[in-house]
Amino acid sequence: MSILIKNVNVITMNKNKDIIEDGVVVVEDNLIVDVGDRSLISKYLDSEIIDGEDGILIPGMVNAHTHASMVVFRSLGDDVSDRLQKYIFPLEKNLVDKQLVYAGAKYAVAEMLLGGVTTFADMYYFEDEVAKAVQEAGMRAVLGETVVNFPAPDSNEPYGGLEYSKWFVEKWKESELITPAIAPHAPYTNSEESLKKVLEISEKYDVPILMHVAEMKYEFEEYVKKYDMTPTAYLDSIGMLNKRLIGAHFIHVTDEDLKILKMREVGISHNVGANSKGGKGTAPAVEMYKYGLKIGLGTDGAMSGNTLDIMTQMALVGKVHKLVNEDRTLFPASEILEMATMGGARALSMDAEIGSIEIGKKADLVIVETKSINMQPVYDYYSVLVYSANPSNVDTVMVNGKILVKNKSIKSLDMSDVTYQLREIKEKIQNFNV
Ligand SMILES: [Zn+2]
Numbered sequence: 001m002s003i004l005i006k007n008v009n010v011i012t013m014n015k016n017k018d019i020i021e022d023g024v025v026v027v028e029d030n031l032i033v034d035v036g037d038r039s040l041i042s043k044y045l046d047s048e049i050i051d052g053e054d055g056i057l058i059p060g061m062v063n064a065h066t067h068a069s070m071v072v073f074r075s076l077g078d079d080v081s082d083r084l085q086k087y088i089f090p091l092e093k094n095l096v097d098k099q100l101v102y103a104g105a106k107y108a109v110a111e112m113l114l115g116g117v118t119t120f121a122d123m124y125y126f127e128d129e130v131a132k133a134v135q136e137a138g139m140r141a142v143l144g145e146t147v148v149n150f151p152a153p154d155s156n157e158p159y160g161g162l163e164y165s166k167w168f169v170e171k172w173k174e175s176e177l178i179t180p181a182i183a184p185h186a187p188y189t190n191s192e193e194s195l196k197k198v199l200e201i202s203e204k205y206d207v208p209i210l211m212h213v214a215e216m217k218y219e220f221e222e223y224v225k226k227y228d229m230t231p232t233a234y235l236d237s238i239g240m241l242n243k244r245l246i247g248a249h250f251i252h253v254t255d256e257d258l259k260i261l262k263m264r265e266v267g268i269s270h271n272v273g274a275n276s277k278g279g280k281g282t283a284p285a286v287e288m289y290k291y292g293l294k295i296g297l298g299t300d301g302a303m304s305g306n307t308l309d310i311m312t313q314m315a316l317v318g319k320v321h322k323l324v325n326e327d328r329t330l331f332p333a334s335e336i337l338e339m340a341t342m343g344g345a346r347a348l349s350m351d352a353e354i355g356s357i358e359i360g361k362k363a364d365l366v367i368v369e370t371k372s373i374n375m376q377p378v379y380d381y382y383s384v385l386v387y388s389a390n391p392s393n394v395d396t397v398m399v400n401g402k403i404l405v406k407n408k409s410i411k412s413l414d415m416s417d418v419t420y421q422l423r424e425i426k427e428k429i430q431n432f433n434v
Contacts, residue, residue: 001047001048002027002028002033003026003027003028003047003049003050003398003401003403004024004040004041004047004049004050005024005026005027005050005057005365005367006038006049006050006052007052007053007054007055008022008024008025008055008056009022009023009055009057009381010023010024010025010035010357011056011057011337011357011381011382012035012059012356012357012358013059013337013341013355013356013357014356014358017334017338020036022037023036023037023038023057024036024037024038025057025357025365026040026047027363027401028401030362030363030400030401030402031360031361031362031401032357032358032359032360032365033359034359035357035358035359050396050403054370055367055368055369055395056370056378056381057357057367057368058116058337058341058357058365058366058368059341059342059356059357059364059366060116060119060341060354060365060366060398060399061115061117061118061309061310061311061340061341061344061366062117062118062119062120062121062296062297062310062340062341062343062344062345062347062350063112063117063119063121063299063308063309063310063344064246064248064267064269064270064296064297064298064344064347064348065121065210065248065269065271065298065299065300066108066121066122066298066299066300066301066302067122067123067124068104068105068109068112068120068130068301068308069096069100069101069103069104069108069124069129069130070124070301070303070304071104071108071111071301071302071303071308072100072103072104072422072429073088073091073301073302073303073429074302074303074306075306076091076429077303078277083278089150092125092152092153093152093153095153095428095429095432096125096126096154097126097153098126098129099421099425100425101124101125101126101129101130102129102132102133103418103422103425104422105122105130105132105133105134106137106413106415106418107415107419107422108308109133109137109139109413110137110413110415110418111308111309112139112308112309113137113139113397113399113405113412114394114397114409115307115309115310115394116309116310116366116368116391116394117308118139118140118364118366118397118398118399119139119140119141119142119344119345119348119350119354119364120139120141120142121141121142121143121144121181121208121298121348122141122142122143122210123144123146123210124146124183125145125146125153125154125161126153126154127143127145127146127168127180128168128171130143131143131168131171131175131178131180134178135175135177137404137412138177138400138402138404139399139404140178140354140364140399140400141177141178142179142181142208142210142246142348143178143179143180143181144182144208144209144210145161145164145182146161146183146184146185147159147162147182147183147185147190147198148161148184148185148189148190149190149191159190159191159197161182161183161184162182162194162198165182166201168180169181169182169205169207173205173207176400177399179207179350180205180207181202181207181208181209181210182201182202182208182209182210183210183211184209184211185211186211186212186213186219187213187219187223187231187234187235188216188219188222188223188231192238195235195238195240198240199239199240202244208245208246208267209240209244210246211246211247211248212247212248213231213232213235213247213248213249214230214231214232214249214250214251215251215252215275215280216252216280217252217280219231219252220252230252230253230254230256232250232254232257232260233257236260241266242264243265243266243267243349244349246266246268246269246348247266247267247268247269248268248269248300249269249271249280249283250268251275251280251282251283252281253283253284255287258287258288258291258293261288261293262292262293266293266294267346267348268288268293268294268295268296268347269295269296269297269298270283270285270288270295270296270297270298270317270339271297271298271299271300271305271313272285272297272313272316272317272321273300273307273313273316274298274299274300274301274305275300276316277304277306282320282321282324285317285321286321286325286330286331289331289335289339289343294343294347295339295343295346295347296339296343296344296345296347297314297317297339297340297343297344298313298344299312299313307391311389311390311391314333314340314385314386315387317339318331318336318386318387333382333383333385333386334382336382337385337386341355342355342356343355362400363398363399363400363401364398364400365396365397366394366396366398367394368385368393368394368395369394369395370393372392372393374388374389374390374393375393392408394408395407395408
């Protein structure tokens with residue numbers, strides 16, 4: 001049976017950025033099979049009807065970089081200096097276990113879905129637990145096990161993530177909604193040898209690589225001093241840059257680096273919320289977008305950016321880049337929504353399947369209601385989505401043809417046990433002194 005969504009203003013994000021007011025979208029199984037005006041209603045009389053009540057229908061948003069389970073650490077040590085090395089790594093080493101990763105991921109998945117995110121890219125430890133939570137929820141995700149040069153929460157050996165990744169990739173390779181990946185933490189936390197092993201695994205199984213790149217100023221300075229190359233040029237020199245790589249941040253990059261990223265078709269996650277809060281610097285996202293790079297938006301972990309939804313990022317992208325460049329014409333709202341949807345899909349090399357509302361694409365759809373007081377009036381749909389809306393305006397979310405959020409509540413997960421588990425985890429975290 002088909003599902004027909006009517007009484008919605010369809011923001012297609014197709015090549016022409018067509019908008020269909022009072023539009024209709026028809027879904028069969030997991031695919032979009034028709035898109036048009038209300039005349040379609042008489043063609044699909046047997047369908048189950050969803051009345052969008054004059055809301056805005058957009059493609060599901062893509063969170064191109066996060067660490068879902070880190071939601072358990074949200075609001076902790078926000079203002080600590082050199083937080084990654086002095087705070088996060090010791091905390092994770094002592095407290096992160098399977099139960100924490102699973103409960104955290106389940107909570108984060110619910111938060112993302114309620115905010116209209118239908119696909120996310122994740123790097124963490126015990127990534128199999130994240131996969132279980134994602135599968136339970138029915139969400140779409142690219143999931144990578146972390147590879148790092150010190151004993152990690154799920155391995156006593158440095159680079160234990162390499163072996164874990166092989167097992168993890170084989171386990172999830174045939175999954176419909178989960179794309180397993182491998183996630184070297186960063187260039188400066190991996191040896192050249194381990195990065196080459198990552199590359200081998202990625203090529204052998206044809207899976208993506210997720211990695212933080214050029215996030216830290218010290219990283220940039222260290223690579224220039226040691227190799228006389230930027231981190232981006234260094235990764236290219238060892239063959240790491242290709243279209244399977246999705247790099248998060250790329251803050252410290254040169255014009256030459258952007259040319260390399262374009263030539264190698266590297267995916268980019270721009271994480272302006274986490275970058276600004278961490279005082280890390282501003283990635284040249286305007287140049288990246290204009291230059292036609294594969295750039296999407298990410299939140300980073302909730303310990304870095306505190307939110308996991310992409311709507312919050314959209315407003316920040318506009319505001320930060322207009323401010324830094326002192327130019328309000330930069331990044332019109334339609335370009336920002338494109339990065340949140342098609343851009344993220346391109347970064348993850350999933351643009352043939354998701355990112356826009358077009359016949360033949362996977363039915364990952366979001367209805368944003370326009371009835372709430374903060375949503376009126378509506379003159380420009382893109383501006384409303386980027387600057388007026390917030391995650392609480394997301395009413396209905398469909399992933400792969402299945403309704404996971406309806407009337408602003410999550411349908412596919414029982415949250416009561418997670419809330420309880422999260423309370424237990426919080427107690428452990430509070431009793432731990434870094
Ligand atoms: Zn990150």
